[in-house]
Amino acid sequence: MREALALPMATFACSAMAAGLATAIAWCFAPHASNIRNDYGVVFFLAFSVCLPYVVIVGLPVGLFLVHKRMFRTIPALLAGAIAASPIPLLVIASSFAGPVSYEGIGLSIAFLLLAVVSGALSGLVFYRTYRVMSPGDPVFSAALDGTPGGRRKPSEDRSDD
Secondary structure, three states: OHHHHHHHHHHHHHHHHHHHHHHHHHHHOOOOOOOOOOOHHHHHHHHHHHHHHHHHHHHHHHHHHHHHOOOOOHHHHHHHHHHHHOHHHHHHHHHHOOOOOOHHHHHHHHHHHHHHHHHHHHHHHHHHHHHHHHOOOOHHHHHHHHOOHHHOOOOOOOOOOO
């Protein structure tokens, strides 16, 4: 049962982390942006409603590709998350060169790109750890649930709880 929930929980956790990061950034800049007015629940909901479909459309296939190629580790998950999060800011940077170019606009676009890359990398890490914890092969979580060292079961034990 745990394995069936690993992928949806990892997707949900990844989206919630990105939405939480967006809410934290809104909280940090709230004194400078009067339109937020302490509506952080709304900010989280709107960010989550954008992040979840994006993770399902872009991030989930990347994660499944890493699992399929047996490269699903911490560093590849960080890099894949950073790469998966960067297309939208790159489009914003490319569109900023269509009209008159200002240093302020380019700086803001590069800051948006860096923020998206960091958010994507952290989301990739959250996806990786959530998937690993929920999958039955994780030695730490399996040991805690099964009560055996290293999470290994005896061959004679019933496996009906999976």
